[in-house]
Amino acid sequence: MRKKPISDQVVVVTGASSGLGRAIAHGAAARGARVVVTARNGAALDACVREVERLGGQGLAVPADHAVQDEVAQVVEQALDRFGRIDTYVANAMVTVYAEVEQLEAEELRRVLDVNFLGQVYGYWAALPHLRETRGTFVSVNSALAYRGIPLQAAYCASKAALRAFFESARVEERRARTGVDISVVLPGAINTPQFDRDRQKLGKQPQPVPPIYQPEPFAEATLHCAERPVRELPIGWGAQKLLWGQKLSPRAGDLMLLRMGWKGQHTGEDKPVGSPDNLFEPLPGDPGVHGRFDDRSRASTLWTELRLRRRLVPAALLVAAAGPAVRRLARTR
Numbered sequence: 001m002r003k004k005p006i007s008d009q010v011v012v013v014t015g016a017s018s019g020l021g022r023a024i025a026h027g028a029a030a031r032g033a034r035v036v037v038t039a040r041n042g043a044a045l046d047a048c049v050r051e052v053e054r055l056g057g058q059g060l061a062v063p064a065d066h067a068v069q070d071e072v073a074q075v076v077e078q079a080l081d082r083f084g085r086i087d088t089y090v091a092n093a094m095v096t097v098y099a100e101v102e103q104l105e106a107e108e109l110r111r112v113l114d115v116n117f118l119g120q121v122y123g124y125w126a127a128l129p130h131l132r133e134t135r136g137t138f139v140s141v142n143s144a145l146a147y148r149g150i151p152l153q154a155a156y157c158a159s160k161a162a163l164r165a166f167f168e169s170a171r172v173e174e175r176r177a178r179t180g181v182d183i184s185v186v187l188p189g190a191i192n193t194p195q196f197d198r199d200r201q202k203l204g205k206q207p208q209p210v211p212p213i214y215q216p217e218p219f220a221e222a223t224l225h226c227a228e229r230p231v232r233e234l235p236i237g238w239g240a241q242k243l244l245w246g247q248k249l250s251p252r253a254g255d256l257m258l259l260r261m262g263w264k265g266q267h268t269g270e271d272k273p274v275g276s277p278d279n280l281f282e283p284l285p286g287d288p289g290v291h292g293r294f295d296d297r298s299r300a301s302t303l304w305t306e307l308r309l310r311r312r313l314v315p316a317a318l319l320v321a322a323a324g325p326a327v328r329r330l331a332r333t334r
Contacts, residue, residue: 001180001182002228003087003088003135003182003227004228006028006228007031007032007033008032009034009087009088009136010034010079010086010087010088011025011028011033011034011087011088011089011090011227012035012075012076012088012089012090012127013028013035013036013037013090013092014091014123015066015092015093015094016037016038016039017037017039017041017044017045017048017283017288018039018194018195018287018288018290019191019193019288019290020092020191020216020220020223021092021141022289023217023290024092025037025048025052026051026055026220027217027220027221027224028057028224028227029051029059030055031057032056034057034059034082035057035058035059036059036062036075036083037049037059037060038061038062038063039063039064039093039283040063040064041284042063043287044286045062046061047287048061049061060078062075065115066119066122067114067115069118069122072122072123073126075123075126086131086136087134087136087137087227088137088138088139089127089137089138090139090223091123091138091139093115093120095116095200095279095280096112096116096195097155097199097200098200098201098202098203098207098266098267099152099201100151100154100202103202104154109155112158112280113155113158113159116156116163117162121166124167128181132179135181136181137181137182137184137227138167138182138183138184139184139226139227140183140184142163143156144235144240144243144244145160146164146185146187147164147243147244147247148243148246148254149161150210151262152263163185182230184226184230184231184233185233186219186222186223186226186233186234186236187234187235187240189212189214189235189237189238189241189243190210190212190213190214190237191213191214191219192214192215192291192293192295192297193216193292194289194290194291195292196208196209196292197288197292198279200279201276201278202274203266204272204273204274205267205268205270206270207266207267207268208267208268210239210266211239212237212299213297213298213299214236214237214239214298214302215298216290217290217300218236218299218301218302218305219236222302222309223236225309234305236302236305237305241304
């Protein structure tokens with residue numbers, strides 16, 4: 001079902017103090033939406049609201065820890081008090097720990113699951129009655145790693161796999177009830193966000209996203225597409241699409257690739273002390289902004305996702321890709 005345009009929507013964005021969440025808030029505001037932003041870092045949220053208003057939207061900041069159900073419920077209540085309804089809820093808050101499984105502590109694993117999994121569940125429970133009133137959309141910002149666990153990220157991958165299964169169940173239930181609520185699960189690849197300077201790590205090295213790396217803005221645009229034209233599951237970025245196809249075709253080949261690249265691909269090689277300040281249990285001070293440290297290595301667009309969202313162009317693109325070698329051989333012959 002096609003929804004009302006973003007310009008007419010009230011959009012709640014969690015994890016909006018930095019990175020992808022903040023880019024989503026900017027994109028919604030630039031199109032005239034009323035935007036409720038929430039995360040733990042109140043100073044960064046206030047800065048985000050100022051940006052939202054400069055871009056032409058209306059903003060409201062509601063600090064909350066999304067591992068706490070009552071605080072998530074308060075976000076929804078304050079959104080309703082200020083704007084009267086919710087049309088789209090974008091669940092994006094996340095934390096992670098870079099560590100091998102045997103290094104994880106129970107409280108660390110529990111915290112990742114509390115924020116990443118239960119935080120979105122709490123948001124869904126709180127927002128659902130109001131999304132039914134507006135026939136709105138719940139957008140779960142998940143990860144391509146929901147389909148493929150990788151070394152050093154067992155906690156994160158487990159939380160994302162749990163989310164995918166949870167919302168598969170919820171989606172069918174909403175369809176059976178004919179509520180008009182759509183559930184979109186977006187599966188981003190690697191994004192240049194500040195989280196990699198703020199995540200807990202037990203590597204002794206500076207974490208990085210696994211290349212290819214993309215800027216947050218094209219991923220934010222794809223996420224906002226789902227607020228107007230919901231997509232059941234949307235891989236964002238060529239890296240995410242390749243991972244999903246690879247996992248379907250040959251998980252064992254994925255194992256072999258990860259044995260070779262799964263460790264070194266997740267850090268820059270730069271030393272970083274274990275025990276450096278992180279945001280797992282408490283937010284770090286300051287305003288981290290939208291982009292991380294990898295601007296010079298990040299792509300500003302994702303052609304594959306743009307084609308994916310224009311379905312009629314995908315067969316043509318695949319045909320061109322398949323015909324490419326034959327065309328080159330013909331050109332050499334001539």
